[in-house]
Each structure stands twice: as structure tokens, then as C-alpha cells.
Amino acid sequence: MADLSALPGGKSPWQSAARFGLYTLLLIFAAYYILPLIVVLSTSLKDLDEIRNGTLLSLPSEINFDAWGYAWNEACIGVSCTGLKPYFWNSVAMTIPAVLISTLLGALTGYSLTKFKFKGANLIFAMILFGCFIPFQVVLLPMAQSLGYLRIANTVPGLVLVHIVYGLPFTVLFFRNYYVNIPDDLIKAATIDGAGFFMIFWRIMLPLSPPIIVVTIIWQFTQIWNDFLFGASFTTGGGQPVTVALNNLVNTTTGVKRYNVDMAAALITAAPTLVVYVLAGRYFVRGLTAGSVKG
Amino acid sequence: MMSLMTQKTIPAKQPLSDWFRRNVAKLVVAPTFGLIIFFVYGFIAWTGYVSFTKSKMLPTYSFEGFYQYIRLWKMTPWNVAMENLLVFGSLFILIAIVLGCLLAIALDQKVRAEGVLRTVYLYPMAISFIITGTAWKWILNPGLGIQSLMQSWGWESFAFDWLINSEMAVYTLVIAAVWQSSGFVMALFLAALRGVDSEIIKAAYLDGASLSRIYLVIILPTLRPVFLSCFFILTHMAVKSFDLVVALTGGGPGYSTIMPANFMYEMTFRRNQIGLGAASAMMMLATVMAIVIPYLYSELREKKNG
Amino acid sequence: MASLSIQNVKKSYGAIEVLKGIDLDLEDGEFLVLLGPSGCGKSTLLNMIAGLDTITDGEILIDQNVVNDVHPKDRDIAMVFQSYALYPNMSVARNIGFGLEMRKVTKEDREKRVDEAARMLQIDHLSDRKPAQLSGGQRQRVAMGRALVRDPEIFLFDEPLSNLDAKLRVEMRTEIKKLHQRLGTTMVYVTHDQIEAMTLASRIAILREGEVQQFASPQEVYEKPANMYVAGFVGSPPMNFVPAAVVSEGGKLGVSIERTANGNRSSVFLALPNDRQDIGDWVGRNVILGIRPETLTHRSDAEISLNKGLQAFDCQVEVLEPTGADTLTYIELGGREVIARVNPYNTTEPGETMAFMVDMGKASLFDPKTELRI
Ligand SMILES: Nc1ncnc2c1ncn2[C@@H]1O[C@H](COP(=O)(O)OP(=O)(O)OP(=O)(O)O)[C@@H](O)[C@H]1O
Ligand SMILES: [Mg+2]
Numbered sequence: 022m023a024d025l026s027a028l029p030g031g032k033s034p035w036q037s038a039a040r041f042g043l044y045t046l047l048l049i050f051a052a053y054y055i056l057p058l059i060v061v062l063s064t065s066l067k068d069l070d071e072i073r074n075g076t077l078l079s080l081p082s083e084i085n086f087d088a089w090g091y092a093w094n095e096a097c098i099g100v101s102c103t104g105l106k107p108y109f110w111n112s113v114a115m116t117i118p119a120v121l122i123s124t125l126l127g128a129l130t131g132y133s134l135t136k137f138k139f140k141g142a143n144l145i146f147a148m149i150l151f152g153c154f155i156p157f158q159v160v161l162l163p164m165a166q167s168l169g170y171l172r173i174a175n176t177v178p179g180l181v182l183v184h185i186v187y188g189l190p191f192t193v194l195f196f197r198n199y200y201v202n203i204p205d206d207l208i209k210a211a212t213i214d215g216a217g218f219f220m221i222f223w224r225i226m227l228p229l230s231p232p233i234i235v236v237t238i239i240w241q242f243t244q245i246w247n248d249f250l251f252g253a254s255f256t257t258g259g260g261q262p263v264t265v266a267l268n269n270l271v272n273t274t275t276g277v278k279r280y281n282v283d284m285a286a287a288l289i290t291a292a293p294t295l296v297v298y299v300l301a302g303r304y305f306v307r308g309l310t311a312g313s314v315k316g
Numbered sequence: 317m318m319s320l321m322t323q324k325t326i327p328a329k330q331p332l333s334d335w336f337r338r339n340v341a342k343l344v345v346a347p348t349f350g351l352i353i354f355f356v357y358g359f360i361a362w363t364g365y366v367s368f369t370k371s372k373m374l375p376t377y378s379f380e381g382f383y384q385y386i387r388l389w390k391m392t393p394w395n396v397a398m399e400n401l402l403v404f405g406s407l408f409i410l411i412a413i414v415l416g417c418l419l420a421i422a423l424d425q426k427v428r429a430e431g432v433l434r435t436v437y438l439y440p441m442a443i444s445f446i447i448t449g450t451a452w453k454w455i456l457n458p459g460l461g462i463q464s465l466m467q468s469w470g471w472e473s474f475a476f477d478w479l480i481n482s483e484m485a486v487y488t489l490v491i492a493a494v495w496q497s498s499g500f501v502m503a504l505f506l507a508a509l510r511g512v513d514s515e516i517i518k519a520a521y522l523d524g525a526s527l528s529r530i531y532l533v534i535i536l537p538t539l540r541p542v543f544l545s546c547f548f549i550l551t552h553m554a555v556k557s558f559d560l561v562v563a564l565t566g567g568g569p570g571y572s573t574i575m576p577a578n579f580m581y582e583m584t585f586r587r588n589q590i591g592l593g594a595a596s597a598m599m600m601l602a603t604v605m606a607i608v609i610p611y612l613y614s615e616l617r618e619k620k621n622g
Numbered sequence: 623m624a625s626l627s628i629q630n631v632k633k634s635y636g637a638i639e640v641l642k643g644i645d646l647d648l649e650d651g652e653f654l655v656l657l658g659p660s661g662c663g664k665s666t667l668l669n670m671i672a673g674l675d676t677i678t679d680g681e682i683l684i685d686q687n688v689v690n691d692v693h694p695k696d697r698d699i700a701m702v703f704q705s706y707a708l709y710p711n712m713s714v715a716r717n718i719g720f721g722l723e724m725r726k727v728t729k730e731d732r733e734k735r736v737d738e739a740a741r742m743l744q745i746d747h748l749s750d751r752k753p754a755q756l757s758g759g760q761r762q763r764v765a766m767g768r769a770l771v772r773d774p775e776i777f778l779f780d781e782p783l784s785n786l787d788a789k790l791r792v793e794m795r796t797e798i799k800k801l802h803q804r805l806g807t808t809m810v811y812v813t814h815d816q817i818e819a820m821t822l823a824s825r826i827a828i829l830r831e832g833e834v835q836q837f838a839s840p841q842e843v844y845e846k847p848a849n850m851y852v853a854g855f856v857g858s859p860p861m862n863f864v865p866a867a868v869v870s871e872g873g874k875l876g877v878s879i880e881r882t883a884n885g886n887r888s889s890v891f892l893a894l895p896n897d898r899q900d901i902g903d904w905v906g907r908n909v910i911l912g913i914r915p916e917t918l919t920h921r922s923d924a925e926i927s928l929n930k931g932l933q934a935f936d937c938q939v940e941v942l943e944p945t946g947a948d949t950l951t952y953i954e955l956g957g958r959e960v961i962a963r964v965n966p967y968n969t970t971e972p973g974e975t976m977a978f979m980v981d982m983g984k985a986s987l988f989d990p991k992t993e994l995r996i
Contacts, residue, residue: 040425043422043425043427044427046418046422047419047422047423047427047433050415050419050437051433051436051437053495054436054437054439054440054495054499055436057451057452057455057495058439058451060451060454060455061451061454064454072460073460076464076465076468077455077460077461077462077464077465078465126347126348127348129344129348130344130345130348130349132344133341133342133344133345134341134345137340137341138341139341139342142345145345145349148349148352148353148357149348149349149352151356152352152356154552154604154605154608155356155360155601155604156555156556156577156597156600156601156603156604157556158556158576158577158580158581158596158597158600158601159359159360159363159597159598159600159601160355160356160359160360160363161580161581161584161593161597162362162363162366162375162584162590162593162594162597163358163359163362163363164355164359165585166375185351186351186352186355186356187355189348189351189352190352190356193348204705204707206703206704206705206706206707207707207709209669209672209674209701209703209707210701210703210707210708210709210768211709211720212674212694212695213672213674213694213695213699213700213701213721214695214720214721214724214768214772215695215721215724215725216695216720216724217337217340218337218340218341218344219340220724224709224720225709225711228711228712229710229711243441243442246444247443247444247445247446248444249444249445249446249558249559249562249563250558250559250577250581253562253581254581254585264444264446264447264559267446267447267450268446268450268559268562268563271450271453271563272566280454280460283450283454284450284451284454287447287450287451290444290446290447291442291443291444291447294442294443294444295439295442295443297442298438298439298441298442299435299439302435302438302439302442303431306434306438306503306507334691334693337693
């Protein structure tokens with residue numbers, strides 16, 4: 022909004038008190054959001070004795086990555102003690118193709134539905150959009166059966182298929198809403214210039230799309246990486262994605278409860294999305310609210 | 317001036333490539349649309365059908381009317397789950413919206429280090445509910461968490477055992493869910509605030525309106541669409557919430573914190589009550605639709621009217 | 623270069639009929655301006671010529687070939703859009719050359735032609751810039767360059783100047799005119815600015831609600847408007863419409879106009895020139911007299927003696943609006959406000975009576991019911 026405090030009459034003792042209150046509020050909530058991360062991080066760096074004798078907020082006396090190594094290589098998930106490593110790679114192998122394919126299909130579909138409108142295009146969009154709103158519970162059962170039929174139950178390709186299908190409504194929504202704001206005249210001009218459907222997509226639409234591609238990829242990446250429901254429903258044992266494995270690790274009750282390992286495992290699981298967010302989060306928010314492209 | 321292309325003829329029609337050119341957009345949309353038709357509409361129909369059968373471990377297809385629905389609503393866990401959804405949902409939505417809106421307004425006052433603060437508020441959004449649940453389970457754990465922290469600081473009588481208290485455990489879900497989602501709400505509000513026409517604000521300032529009045533009377537009403545969007549997104553999250561419960565409370569103590577999604581999962585995959593699971597899934601769909609359809613309807617009408 | 627023929631072309635969006643049977647024929651090298659108010663279907667017609675919109679009914683022929691089913695890229699046309707539609711991600715040179723690139727013109731050739739077009743439009747120093755880094759006028763030139771470089775059979779312009787400021791608009795107008803004179807290519811130009819239409823066109827088609835009102839040379843449209851709509855649309859300030867009755871006085875055909883001067887009702891008789899004897903059967907009936915402001919001016923006996931068409935009368939002046947070269951003088955005739963164009967040195971004060979003359983040889987008469995020219 023406009024910077025009113027810079028206008029004449031904007032500076033008064035009241036104003037200073039209000040500013041102080043404002044910063045206090047902002048900092049209290051910053052603590053609410055950041056402290057859990059600090060607690061988890063510091064716990065993951067302590068050894069078990071320090072955890073039992075210290076408190077939540079006490080910092081580790083020395084930085085100790087043992088728990089991280091243990092969580093990655095050795096921790097027991099159910100009965101197999103392989104650490105998170107294989108599950109982490111499951112997640113990677115599931116997430117990357119699912120994100121790329123659903124984004125590409127979303128872009129092509131959004132482009133067709135806005136720039137090459139045919140009869141019924143709006144109805145088709147509405148029908149695809151509906152997929153954003155369903156609670157996935159209504160598709161769990163038939164999906165489990167279908168994956169069995171297709172012989173891809175409990176496999177990475179099976180999960181890739183699931184995530185592509187149920188990510189599509191969102192990617193189509195993002196791209197359609199973005200492409201609607203690109204002037205139709207650009208497509209007309211390119212058509213007269215002799216470019217066809219795919220040429221226009223490749224040479225004109227895609228070069229204009231980075232903001233929405235970033236939004237879509239971040240969205241899909243976090244959704245798919247963070248998914249638990251599909252992973253828990255369609256996989257068992259070695260085929261599980263890392264979120265499911267993390268939950269099993271935390272709830273595996275054989276032996277001593279190693280809180281530091283739990284926390285390290287949680288951080289390992291969170292690391293990829295956190296990194297993506299820290300690197301590109303600002304483009305995400307900007308892109309979510311970005312308007313049109315000017316020609 | 318340019319004589320390089322003097323010979324110009326209009327080429328003859330080529331039926332096949334013409335047909336392709338005319339239909340390429342439909343051909344491109346077809347796979348996506350086909351997937352959605354099969355995996356969304358087809359599957360919902362299938363689940364709907366199974367919910368009217370007595371399927372147990374394997375689906376059977378003889379129609380039994382509302383048998384499963386009647387059974388469902390007679391079960392205490394399902395009723396508890398729906399109650400929990402109501403309590404959790406309304407608190408979570410209300411707090412997340414109020415907090416998100418407040419933080420957005422606070423951040424919109426030209427504060428220092430806005431970028432850092434925004435990042436801090438927003439990062440939980442990037443994290444899985446499983447991780448959120450795991451982290452908060454540790455923090456709220458009475459033995460080693462906040463309770464013992466406060467006691468070690470000298471507040472001996474401090475008790476914070478919500479996590480293991482079946483009356484209060486559902487509120488721990490609210491705390492964790494708000495932590496995870498309110499930053500996102502804040503981001504939506506902040507973006508909308510940045511879009512408010514600053515001329516209007518200057519005009520109101522010239523008219524002598526105070527800052528709080530400007531917000532209450534002028535700015536917040538223009539943010540109505542954002543309130544609606546947030547309400548809708550959060551409702552959707554609440555109905556779908558499954559993983560947070562699994563990771564934070566495991567549905568316990570007892571089944572005091574289960575949600576419909578957990579009930580459905582339990583019936584379908586653990587207890588081999590497919591028909592009952594399907595019926596509960598259909599009830600969840602109905603709940604979401606009861607909120608989504610009016611929302612979409614009002615959105616579309618607004619678009620048409622202006 | 624090519625001729626263009628539009629035969630009974632119709633366009634409907636669902637139940638809404640946007641174009642209701644358009645017939646236009648253009649010779650090779652003509653400059654057609656489609657003139658009309660917003661929403662009358664100009665862009666729709668232009669898009670159909672370009673092949674960017676389907677034709678509901680009728681035929682469009684380029685060089686005697688029906689092109690209804692020919693893809694835009696094969697019609698050998700180029701188009702300049704109102705929004706310019708420059709590709710934001712490409713440099714100026716890339717933008718101009720894109721059409722050639724799609725047509726697989728070799729790189730060498732392409733660069734040569736892009737260069738030539740850019741130099742012609744004086745934008746050769748901007749080749750490496752992106753559209754966002756250009757001013758409105760420069761963007762406009764790039765859009766023109768993109769069309770020019772293709773050396774098409776027909777140029778299509780959709781309100782290409784409407785996003786420019788007044789001064790640039792006049793400048794670019796002249797340049798487009800020069801371009802047409804130099805290239806001699808057939809051009810179709812859409813605008814709602816009647817001055818643009820008058821200056822550029824070899825023929826104007828005036829559209830209203832999907833129908834052609836008149837299709838003629840600018841001069842004819844101006845002097846002999848086919849109906850009151852055209853008469854009112856073309857010319858600024860617009861033609862004055864005065865209710866009148868055709869009468870025969872002393873053997874001379876003329877019109878009689880009612881008016882009130884100083885509270886008294888009286889009538890003015892204005893004789894029509896002898897070549898308007900064709901309206902003999904209108905005697906005694908009401909008509910609308912159309913007078914262009916510049917044919918109504920202060921009385922000059924010297925001129926009256928030279929031109930038989932000039933008719934004199936006196937009238938009270940109501941308002942004066944000096945524009946510099948002329949002073950627009952408002953008077954009341956037949957109950958309507960009428961504008962006269964008067965030399966600033968011959969005006970009187972408002973409220974006083976002044977002597978006027980009107981060139982009845984240039985006046986138009988319209989049927990009050992059908993609004994058509996008589
Ligand atoms: N896709 C469409 N569906 C329905 N009606 C349309 C469509 N496109 C145009 N129209 C209607 O057709 C009419 C003519 O539109 P057109 O764009 O040709 O007007 P125009 O003469 O170019 O106006 P302007 O000077 O404002 O550009 C308008 O009334 C418009 O509402
Ligand atoms: Mg137009």
C-alpha cells in the first residue's frame with residue numbers, strides 16, 4: 022500500500038508506539054514459525070543423553086551428525102534396517118518424471134483450451150477442473166484395483182501414473198489461467214507468419230511461460246514429494262516413498278526411541294522441498310499472483 | 317522492392333494435413349481429457365456403485381441400497397470423525413485466515429526485513445504434513461517437549477498434555493495445521509493487498525480517515541475474493557487431512573482424533589470393509605461438493621456480471 | 623499484388639449475426655478503408671479476409687481464387703494488428719524475420735530483407751531490442767516491418783494507429799500513404815477515424831451493424847453520402863441536418879425552413895440549383911436538408927454573383943467557437959442547432975444578426991423516413 026507514514030502528519034508518538042507493537046507482533050510469529058525448525062534441527066544434532074537431560078531449546082554442545090548418518094543408512098523401517106536411503110531414491114524416481122510429464126501435458130492442454138478454442142473447450146476445462154476438488158479418498162479403491170490389473174502396483178511407475186493423473190487438473194488450471202491473459206493477436210500474427218500449432222507453442226508460448234512453469238513445477242514437486250496418502254495406499258515394503266518410510270521409521274518401536282534419528286530423518290525428508298522453496302519460493306508467490314504478459 | 321518471391325500460387329488443398337491442422341488442438345487435449353474421464357469420473361462412479369453393495373474384502377456387485385450408509389452413520393468412530401472434522405475444520409480455517417490476514421497487513425506496513433520475515437512465515441508450506449506431524453509430536457510430547465521446557469524454567473506446575481489427552485488432542489492438530497498453512501494464507505492476502513489501488517488509500521487519507529479505518533472500511537472489503545479463496549482452499553485441506561493425523565496423533569488417544577479420511581483408509585485397507593470405505597469416501601465427496609459448488613457458482617456468476 | 627472480392631459474406635456467432643451479407647470488390651492496387659463505429663464488425667471482416675475466422679456464408683476471392691478454405695499462411699497476406707502483437711520474447715529483427723523464417727527463407731536472404739525493411743521504416747538501429755524496450759511509435763513501425771518484409775499480395779491493417787498519440791498518428795498516416803504509393807500493393811485498412819479514412823482510401827466502405835452503408839471514393843462519400851448515417855459519420859464538425867419542406871416559389875424549386883427569430887416565426891426560402899429538378903415530385907413534402915458547415919458561411923456578394931448555387935439569408939448568431947483558421951458559428955435553423963464555418967474577421971457578437979450564404983449546389987437532401995439520399 023501507499024507509504025502513509027512518509028506523508029505529512031504521519032509521524033507522532035502514537036505512530037512510534039504502534040510501530041513497536043507491530044514489530045513485536047511480527048517477531049512473535051516469526052518465532053512460532055521458525056522455532057520448530059530450530060528445535061528439530063538442534064535435536065537432530067544432539068546425542069540421546071543430551072536430549073534426555075537437556076530441554077527442547079537447549080542447543081547441542083557439539084555438532085554431531087551421527088543421527089543423520091544413522092537415519093540415512095541404518096535406521097529400521099518396519100523390519101528392514103536400511104535407513105531412508107532407498108526410499109529417498111524411490112521418491113526422487115517418482116517425483117521427477119511425474120512433475121515433468123504433468124507439467125508438459127498441463128501446458129499443452131492449457132494452450133489448446135485457450136488459444137485454439139474449439140466447441141466444448143470450456144466444458145472440457147470445467148470437467149478437468151473438477152478434479153482439483155475431489156477428496157482423493159473417492160478414487161483410492163478403484164485405483165488400487167487398477168494398478169493391480171496393470172501390474173504396476175507397488176512400483177514407482179504406478180505412483181508416477183497416479184501423480185500425473187491427479188496433478189493434471191492443477192497444472193491445466195495454472196496454465197490455462199496464465200495463457201488466457203496472453204493476447205490472442207500474438208497467435209493470429211504467428212499464424213499469418215506461417216507458424217503451426219506446435220511451432221507457436223514452442224517459439225512463442227513457451228518463451229513467455231517461465232513464470233507459470235516455475236509455479237507449476239514447484240507446486241507439483243511439493244505436492245508429489247510430500248504425498249503420503251497415495252504412497253501409503255498403493256505401496257508396501259521397499260516400494261514406499263520417503264514420506265511413508267519416515268512415518269514408519271518414527272513409529273517403529275523396536276529398541277530404544279532415538280529422537281535425534283527421528284528428527285534427522287524428518288529433515289532429510291523435508292530437505293528437497295525446503296531447498297526448492299528457499300531457492301525459488303519468491304518466484305512461486307510472484308507467479309501465483311502474476312497477471313498478464315504485455316506484448 | 318523485394319522481388320525474391322515473384323512466382324506466387326495458392327497451393328492446392330491437402331486433405332490429410334488439413335484435417336490434422338483443424339483438429340490438432342482436440343488431439344492434444346484428448347489424452348488429458350481421457351485420463352480425467354477415466355481416473356476421476358470413472359473411478360467416482362465405481363466408488364459410488366461399490367458404496368451401494370455389501371463388498372467386504374473384494375468388490376461384489378449386487379445392489380444393496382443404502383445399507384452401508386445406514387451402517388456408517390450408526391458407527392461411533394465415524395460420528396467422532398465427523399465431529400472432529402467440524403471442530404478441527406472450523407478452528408483451523410478461522411485461525412489460519414485471521415492470522416494470515418493479520419500478518420499480511422502487518423507485513424504491508426513497509427517493515428524492515430520483509431523478505432526474511434515472509435520467507436520464515438511461508439516455509440512450512442513446503443513441508444509434508446508427515447514432517448510437520450513428526451516435529452510437533454516431538455515438541456508437544458509431555459515428557460521432553462514444551463511441558464518439560466517450561467518446568468525446567470521454573471514453572472513447576474505447568475502442564476501441557478494435550479497430545480495424550482483425548483479431550484484436547486484434536487486441538488494439537490489445529491496448532492500444527494495452522495503452523496503449516498497460515499503462511500500461505502498470508503502470501504495470498506499480501507499479494508492482494510499489494511494490488512489494492514494506492515490512489516484510493518491516498519484519497520481516504522486526504523479525507524482524514526485513520527489507518528485502521530482505511531483498512532476496515534476500504535481495504536478489507538475489497539479483499540472479499542481472497543477471503544473466499546482462502547476459505548475454500550482451507551476447507552478442502554481440512555476435509556482431506558489424513559497425513560497430519562497419522563503422524564501427530566495416530567488418531568489417538570483411542571480414536572479420539574480420527575478424521576473421515578483416516579476412517580476411510582482404516583476401513584478400506586486395514587479392515588477389508590470396502591463397501592463401508594466407499595460409503596465414507598462418498599460422504600467426504602458430498603461434504604466437499606456442498607462447499608465447492610456454491611463457491612464455483614458465485615465465482616462464475618461474478619465473472620459473468622462483470 | 624492482387625484483386626480482392628468479397629461476395630455476400632456473412633458471419634454469425636451462434637444466433638448473433640455480426641455481418642449480414644457484405645459485398646465489396648477491389649481492383650489490384652486499391653486502398654480500401656473499412657470505416658465504422660466500434661462493434662460494427664470491421665475486425666471480424668478483416669479476420670475473415672486473413673483466414674483467422676471462419677466464414678459462415680458467402681465467398682472471399684483473392685485474385686479470382688476462392689480462399690474460404692485456404693490456411694492464412696497460404697493466402698499470401700500480411701496483417702498489422704491494433705495491439706501490434708509483437709512477439710515479446712524476440713528481438714526486433716527476429717520479430718520482423720519470423721514470417722520468412724517460417725517460410726524457410728535462407729538466413730542470408732532473410733537478413734538482407736529484414737535489413738531492407740528496417741531501414742525503410744527507420745528502425746534499423748533498434749534491431750537488437752526487445753519489444754518491451756520500444757516506444758509506442760517504434761513498436762508500430764516494427765509491426766509494419768513485419769508485414770512489409772513478407773512482400774505480400776495484400777496488406778491488412780486493423781486500426782494500426784489507434785494506440786498512438788495524435789501527432790504520431792498523423793505522421794504514420796502519411797508514411798502509410800507513401801508506402802502504398804511506393805509499393806502499389808492492395809491494402810485493406812480498418813479504422814473508426816474518418817479523417818484517416820478520407821486521407822488514405824482510394825475507396826471507403828462504411829459499415830454499420832454488419833451492413834455496408836456506402837462503398838465509394840472518399841470524395842463521393844463526402845459530397846454525396848448515401849444516407850444520413852454516412853453523412854453524419856464522415857466530416858468534422860458533422861453535417862448539419864435541418865428539417866425542411868420542398869416548395870416551388872416563383873417557378874423555382876427550393877426548400878423552405880421554419881425558424882423563430884426574436885420570438886417571431888418565419889420561414890427562409892433557399893432555392894435549389896437548376897440541376898436538382900429531379901426532385902419535382904417531392905414538392906409539398908418534408909425532407910431533411912444536409913449542409914456541411916464549410917458550405918455555410920458569411921455572405922459575400924462577390925461570390926454570390928459568381929456561383930448560382932449560393933443562397934443568402936440572415937440569422938441571429940448564438941454561440942461562437944473560434945478554432946483559429948475559422949470560427950464555428952452556431953445559429954438556429956428549423957429548430958436545430960446549425961454550425962457555420964466563418965472567417966474570424968467576419969464574425970459578429972452573439973445575439974446579433976448576421977448575413978449568411980449557403981451553397982445549395984453542395985447540399986444533400988434526405989428522405990426523413992428512410993434516411994436515404996434523394
Ligand atoms: N467470438 C465472438 N463471439 C460473439 N460475438 C463476437 C465475437 N467476436 C466478436 N463478436 C461481436 O461481433 C461484433 C463485431 O466485432 P468486431 O470485433 O468485428 O468489431 P469492430 O468493428 O472491430 O470494433 P472495434 O472498432 O471496437 O474494434 C461485436 O458486436 C462483437 O461483440
Ligand atoms: Mg476491431
